[in-house]
Amino acid sequence: MTGLSENGPGVTAAIPGGIEGTLTTFAAELRATGIAVQLPEVVDAAEALRLLPVPDYRAVRSALACTMVKDSSQLPAFGLLFDVFFGTGDTIGDGRPAAAPAGGVLGRMDDAGLVAAAEQALRRNDQLTLRRLAAAAVERFSGFEPGRAVAGKLYLSRTLRALDLDGMVERQAADGHAPRQLRRRAEEFSREVEAAIRRTLVNDRGAVAVAQTLRPALPGAAEFLNASPAELRQLDSAIGPLARTLSLRLSRRRGNRHGQVDLRATLRKSVTTGGAPVELRYKRARPPRPEVIVLADVSGSVAAFAQFTFRLLAAMRARLPKLRCFAFLDDVAEVTDVILAAPSLGAAAAQVIADPRLVWLDGHSDYGHVLTRFRENWSRTLGPRSIVLVLGDARTNYQDPHPEVLAALRRQAGRVYWLNPEPARYWGTGDSAAGQYAPHCDRFTECRNVGQLREFVGGLDV
Amino acid sequence: MLDALGTAGYLADDHTATVVFLADKLGKPVLVEGPAGTGKTELARSVSRATGRRLIRLQCYEGLDESRALFEWNYRKQLLRLQASPGGNGWAAMEQELFSEEFLLERPLLAALRAPDPVVLLVDEVDRLDVETEALLLEVLSDYQVSIPELGTVAGTQVPAVFLTSNRTRELSEALKRRCLYLHLDYPAPDRERAIVAARVPELSASLAESAVAYVHQLRGLDLRKVPSVAETLDWARTLLLLGASELDEAIVRDTVDVLLKHQADIEVALANLVLPGLAGPA
Numbered sequence: 001m002t003g004l005s006e007n008g009p010g011v012t013a014a015i016p017g018g019i020e021g022t023l024t025t026f027a028a029e030l031r032a033t034g035i036a037v038q039l040p041e042v043v044d045a046a047e048a049l050r051l052l053p054v055p056d057y058r059a060v061r062s063a064l065a066c067t068m069v070k071d072s073s074q075l076p077a078f079g080l081l082f083d084v085f086f087g088t089g090d091t092i093g094d095g096r097p098a099a100a101p102a103g104g105v106l107g108r109m110d111d112a113g114l115v116a117a118a119e120q121a122l123r124r125n126d127q128l129t130l131r132r133l134a135a136a137a138v139e140r141f142s143g144f145e146p147g148r149a150v151a152g153k154l155y156l157s158r159t160l161r162a163l164d165l166d167g168m169v170e171r172q173a174a175d176g177h178a179p180r181q182l183r184r185r186a187e188e189f190s191r192e193v194e195a196a197i198r199r200t201l202v203n204d205r206g207a208v209a210v211a212q213t214l215r216p217a218l219p220g221a222a223e224f225l226n227a228s229p230a231e232l233r234q235l236d237s238a239i240g241p242l243a244r245t246l247s248l249r250l251s252r253r254r255g256n257r258h259g260q261v262d263l264r265a266t267l268r269k270s271v272t273t274g275g276a277p278v279e280l281r282y283k284r285a286r287p288p289r290p291e292v293i294v295l296a297d298v299s300g301s302v303a304a305f306a307q308f309t310f311r312l313l314a315a316m317r318a319r320l321p322k323l324r325c326f327a328f329l330d331d332v333a334e335v336t337d338v339i340l341a342a343p344s345l346g347a348a349a350a351q352v353i354a355d356p357r358l359v360w361l362d363g364h365s366d367y368g369h370v371l372t373r374f375r376e377n378w379s380r381t382l383g384p385r386s387i388v389l390v391l392g393d394a395r396t397n398y399q400d401p402h403p404e405v406l407a408a409l410r411r412q413a414g415r416v417y418w419l420n421p422e423p424a425r426y427w428g429t430g431d432s433a434a435g436q437y438a439p440h441c442d443r444f445t446e447c448r449n450v451g452q453l454r455e456f457v458g459g460l461d462v
Numbered sequence: 463m464l465d466a467l468g469t470a471g472y473l474a475d476d477h478t479a480t481v482v483f484l485a486d487k488l489g490k491p492v493l494v495e496g497p498a499g500t501g502k503t504e505l506a507r508s509v510s511r512a513t514g515r516r517l518i519r520l521q522c523y524e525g526l527d528e529s530r531a532l533f534e535w536n537y538r539k540q541l542l543r544l545q546a547s548p549g550g551n552g553w554a555a556m557e558q559e560l561f562s563e564e565f566l567l568e569r570p571l572l573a574a575l576r577a578p579d580p581v582v583l584l585v586d587e588v589d590r591l592d593v594e595t596e597a598l599l600l601e602v603l604s605d606y607q608v609s610i611p612e613l614g615t616v617a618g619t620q621v622p623a624v625f626l627t628s629n630r631t632r633e634l635s636e637a638l639k640r641r642c643l644y645l646h647l648d649y650p651a652p653d654r655e656r657a658i659v660a661a662r663v664p665e666l667s668a669s670l671a672e673s674a675v676a677y678v679h680q681l682r683g684l685d686l687r688k689v690p691s692v693a694e695t696l697d698w699a700r701t702l703l704l705l706g707a708s709e710l711d712e713a714i715v716r717d718t719v720d721v722l723l724k725h726q727a728d729i730e731v732a733l734a735n736l737v738l739p740g741l742a743g744p745a
Contacts, residue, residue, distance in 0.1 A: 062480035070639040
């Protein structure tokens with residue numbers, strides 16, 4: 001196994017300054033990705049490496065992870081960069097031996113034979129062979145061109161297209177193998193292919209250069225509008241705590257932390273101190289119960305954002321008993337009960353999006369009509385304690401946006417916040433009515449990723 | 463470290479063992495995060511068992527303050543002392559006496575600092591602390607000493623092994639995170655969970671344990687409100703044992719799935735997707 005001391009073909013040799021130099025460069029690369037590694041943490045990491053009795057791949061990885069990364073959502077990005085920096089040489093991934101260079105049998109196979117071998121290994125779950133095959137497939141199918149500053153996405157898609165993993169899974173599922181397991185193995189295999197491509201890139205251009213082209217995105221920076229379902233699931237861990245804080249901020253009491261002095265309790269307490277009222281007892285202040293009303297755009301243009309919306313709603317629901325949810329396309333309906341009753345988030349989302357009550361004419365979002373309808377039917381429930389939270393891109397499909405209705409709603413409600421998943425530079429272009437709505441909101445904020453949501457929540461001084 | 467934890471009944475993976483080892487060598491606290499029921503608290507307990515150190519636990523909650531976390535003067539006893547000798551021997555002497563060891567109530571943090579024997583300090587659910595108390599905790603953890611106005615600085619006789627657990631209900635301060643080693647505990651891989659079941663519920667047959675764990679993993683893959691934790695897997699394994707089940711069949715899953723899932727909606731989803739691992743082809 002590659003120790004850091006015996007650099008071997010690893011990268012450590014390529015960077016001047018030995019372990020310290022490598023760590024500093026590595027930390028700089030982590031920072032460039034958005035993982036805020038601070039100097040004391042780098043010192044800790046160096047110290048930890050010194051203490052390891054057996055500095056093998058996994059121990060080094062553990063030591064660096066626990067000293068430099070303090071947020072679990074950043075671990076995948078860390079893992080990727082770690083592989084780039086320390087994963088070359090004779091160990092990769094989880095520390096099992098890497099593939100031998102594809103000479104021998106694999107090198108002599110024809111293309112179809114290679115694919116067939118992969119299919120067989122996939123069925124048998126033969127991981128060592130799969131790893132060798134991944135390396136061979138990359139060499140064969142990726143069309144690698146040395147010296148090019150690319151992240152390898154093209155190589156990956158070429159290789160995967162040639163291998164046709166989906167086809168393999170389908171063929172074998174038809175033969176009666178469990179599709180779920182097969183799919184998981186196929187995913188693992190495609191990760192092996194990815195790792196093989198990274199190794200090839202690192203061998204070609206060196207770790208630092210490759211890390212700079214890769215720049216893995218942190219989940220906090222993934223955009224809601226074009227996030228994949230897998231990315232959205234990763235967001236869950238970040239959204240949960242934020243929703244709790246948001247709920248807490250929205251329901252935070254104003255003024256005194258406690259209520260009036262409770263004379264009776266104070267006198268009773270004073271008995272223990274010889275009659276002197278040393279400790280004041282307070283009546284429990286009645287916490288204000290704000291009514292939070294969420295208006296969520298669930299139209300196709302913000303489909304991914306709507307997924308995020310549902311996750312946020314479900315997480316807020318646990319903390320805010322008086323949360324009411326409304327969804328809209330070109331008509332609006334209350335969906336609180338639907339979300340509550342649905343067995344899962346996915347089911348809730350599907351049910352809401354298919355709700356016929358949301359369609360008035362053609363089901364393209366029409367903010368003006370929605371606001372008017374909302375005012376007609378539900379504005380009676382608004383009071384000074386209500387907080388209206390609108391989630392949507394404010395694109396009206398060239399209908400009249402009726403900003404005066406929003407203004408009227410704001411006069412009735414305590415506060416109006418608007419979270420817009422569209423980049424601010426597009427606001428006001430085309431059919432966007434962002435400019436007309438913004439003056440009538442207490443906050444009108446760009447909310448494209450978890451980072452911006454966090455900023456919004458942090459900035460709520462209620 | 464791995465073996466030591468193993469003998470204490472905790473099956474750690476290599477990463478966990480390395481982090482615990484480094485924390486001990488570096489004299490740093492470990493911040494353990496992860497979903498509920500993955501053995502965060504149990505890790506501290508096991509380290510205590512494995513190293514033979516006493517466990518001191520501080521359970522955090524909103525509103526926990528200095529007097530509950532660090533120390534407090536035993537006010538009533540001081541009053542009694544005053545009343546027992548009215549007019550006594552002058553203020554200075556009295557002050558000396560009143561603010562002495564005798565009237566000090568040790569709370570977990572101070573107890574851990576002043577313990578003569580090596581201890582494990584477990585600060586559970588640190589994310590529920592208020593910001594002020596978190597600052598206090600940081601002060602204690604960075605120097606392992608604390609100032610009590612009347613007594614002077616109390617420095618620890620030894621560096622306790624400290625574990626902080628967090629469910630991430632809020633972000634901890636950067637300073638606290640920087641001070642700690644970070645360990646993320648996730649749901650274990652099937653192999654390891656099988657080993658955990660075997661270690662904790664050894665009476666359960668291996669084949670039943672295997673299909674039970676496989677089923678739990680299948681549940682974790684579903685879109686549920688709350689997926690089953692390791693603790694719930696163990697509960698379920700014990701339930702199966704009590705019922706004398708010999709193998710996992712549909713009837714027994716239907717009868718006992720409420721041990722694993724705590725939402726009616728989740729149970730319905732699980733039963734609707736009920737495919738037993740044994741029937742789904744070779745594992």
